[in-house]
Amino acid sequence: MARTHxxxxxxxxxxxxNLSQKDLASLAGISASYLNLIEHNRRSIAxxxxxxxxxxLGIDAQTLSEGMDTSLIDRVKRxxxxxxxxxxxxxxxxxxxARFPGFARLIARLQDQVDQQEQQLTALADQMHHDPFFAEAMHLMLSNITTIRSTAEILANETDVPIDVARRFMDNLRDEANRLSTTVSDVLEHFEPSSETQSMTQGxxxxxxxxxxxxxxxxxxxxKTTSADALIENTDGDSADRDKLRASINSYVDMAHRLPIDPFMEQAKQVGYDPLVxxxxxxxxxxxxxxxxxxxxTDADVPKFGLLQCDGSGAVxxxxxxxxxxxxxFGGACALWPVYRCMSQTGQPVSAFLDMPTGERFYTFSISYPVAPPQIGMPAQNESIMLFTANYELLANANFAALPQxxxxxxxxxxxRPNCTARRDAYLLGKS
Amino acid sequence: MAKSVTIIEDEPFIVEALTFLLEREGLRVSSFNDGEGSVAFIQKTRPDLVILDLMLPNISGMKILEDIRSNETLADLPVLMLTAKGQKKDRAAAETAGASLFMTKPFANSELVASVLNLLKS
Structure with a gap:
């Protein structure tokens, strides 16, 4: 590949x-026919x-030999x-x-930017998909629209709606239209860029x-069929972003190295996925x-765990x-989650069931642990972690019945939820 | 005796519109606005058909459907599920869990009424 290039x-x-083969051959002290073979990539040189x-040619030998960037060609080709x-x-x-290196670099650069933006869009779309506010707002808007459509159809198509019923339906239409406009405003406000989202790095x-x-x-x-470097290679962003990505990938590699997955899965199954054991x-x-x-x-008989790790301030x-x-x-989660409660008792694990307003139930295991050695006169630096799963039937815990719900x-x-003592913000979507 | 329909839906204006439409078809309509307690309500009212919203407070429509199907006395009850557009996963899960029919919000009144009448006939 390199010889051809x-x-x-x-x-x-x-x-x-504007040199002829004869001119360049003469300058280099070789024959024109030999140069012809070299130029047609039939002879390797060094x-x-x-x-x-x-x-x-008036250029540096290293530039000439190494200048043909295969990754550049690959990116142009891609x-x-x-x-x-x-x-x-x-x-x-x-x-x-080779003929237009400047244009090639431009194309490669533009392609890199497109790739980066695609990645960003995927991440943002995913973020939106998982955004509980957005999901709830969409549900509410669809309910608003369903009411408006059904009620309007009755008023428009039915000829003998009693006058008192028609009036009530008109009131319903007005109220529902107001709710819809409030919800839309809330959604727009929610997606207004904040300093927090702007500070989120590409890494x-x-x-x-x-x-x-x-x-x-x-x-x-x-x-180990690929390296962390290979994964990072195609990622764009500034050096701080790449450093952050590298740090995240390296900690994953460290975990995979210290706790190899195959033996771990066997051991975890044996002890019913109990973190303490x-x-x-x-x-x-x-x-x-x-x-x-x-x-x-992911496997049917392996519980699917979610994870939340916070520092002492509750920041994710x-x-x-x-x-x-x-x-x-960014913070703002339910203050009743045990991941926050366990911060007051470092090293004391807490197990509890969480019942969501939607009726879903999750088993949680939380613990707080020190992240820096103790120093006289300095506050303790702790982090806490919460592991949670809806597949608690796959876990071994004889005391499920005794756990708080x-x-x-x-x-x-x-x-x-009405009358919640931990409420700090209003329920934005106004259903209550 | 007129056939009866129970609507499990937490949006009162949707319930009001559906009640109006179904009563005009000569059906008796009752409604319940919470996931919790809805199965007990269905057992008490013994309707010929249930219209069940998927997203309900406290207990999801999917769980209610599972409870209906696992209850010997309600297992054959026709259930028309309502959900938001695009929730393909929910739709597949509801079909597996035994929904008789699935309609997405927003729906056309005529389609919903026709679906209810068809399910009651069959």
Whole structure:
């Protein structure tokens, strides 16, 4: 591959300098026929000949030999392949990159930007899909529209609606239209860019998107069929974003290395996925066990765990949500969740059932643990973690019946529970 | 005796419109606005058909459908499920759980009434 590109590059450089083969051959001290073979990629060159030709062309030998960037060609080619419906000569990508390196770099750069934006859109669409406020608002708007449509159809199509019923339906229409406009305003306000969402980095988005796309189990990293570097290679963004992505991927690799998935799955099944027993059995910390449990292959007889990790202020450090249990990215979650309660008793695990307003029930295991050594005069630095699952029938816990059952919500703005002592925001969608 | 329909739906104006439409067809209509207690209500009212909303407070429509199907005395009761458009997963799950028919919101009145009458005939 490299030899082919080098010959083509020499030819293109020579042509761009208006040199004949004879001229360049003479400058490099080789025969014109030998140069012809080199330019047609029938002879490989290195050493003195390469240096002489580079000198004859007035360019650096290293640039000439290494300048043909295969990743550039691949990106140009990929860009062509993605544009279906156009007869693009993708088989001539190498030639194009050699003849027009500036344009090739431009195309590659534009393609990178398109890829990055696609990734971002996927992550944002996913975020919207999991946004509990948005899901609730959509449901409410559809209910509003259903009422308006049904009521309007009755008024428009039925000829003998009693006058008092017609009046009531008119009132219903007005009230429902008002509710609809309020909901739409709430949705618009909710999606107004905030400083929080603006500060969200591409690195965080990329890793969350990567995990979502792979059902939170990165097979290639688990079985070392790819490296962290290879995964990061195609990700755009500034260096801070890439560093963040690299750190996230490296911690995943570390987890996969310390707790290899196949033996872990067997051991976890044996002990009914009990984090405390597993931590003792594998002589490791409880948070690592929780992370490992939240990143296992999807299988019918394996419980699907979600995970929330917070720092001492309640800020979200890491989250893995379930399709039925959405986690807000920036605090604002239900204050009754045990992940917050356990912060007051470091090292004391808390198990509880959470009952959602929708009727769904989740088993949770939460614990708070120190993240920095204690220092006199300094407050303790703790984090806490909450593991949760709806598949609690697959767990081994003889004391399920004795566990507290907490009536909670996701966050106040989408929680219709009346008279909640932990409420700090109003239920935005006005159903109560 | 007129056939009866029970509507399990938490939106009162939808209930009002549906009640109006179905009563005009000569049906007796009762309604319940919460997921919790809805199965007991159905057992008490013994309707010929249930219109069940998927998204209800406290207990989801899907769980109620499962409870209906696992209850010997209600297992054959026709159930028309209502849900929001695009919830393909819910639709598939409801079909598996034994919904007789599935309609998406917003619906046309004529279609809903025709579906109810067809289910009652069969």
């Amino acid at each position: 080098l010959g083509t590059r020499i030819r293109e450089n020579r042509k761009s300098k 050493g003195k000949t390469l240096i002489a030709l580079a000198k004859g 860009s062509g392949l993605k544009m279906r419906g156009f007869a693009i000569e993708t088989d001539r990508s190498a030639e194009f990159a 965080t988005l990329s890793f969350e998107a990567l995990l979502e796309q792979n059902n939170h189990f990165l097979t290639d990293l688990e079985y 597993l931590a003792q059995m594998l002589n490791t910390d409880i948070s690592s066990i929780c992370f490992r449990l939240a990143h296992m292959p 450090l890491y989250r893995k949500q379930l399709s039925t249990f959405n986690l807000p990215r 907490l009536a909670v919500g996701l966050q106040c703005t989408v929680c219709p």
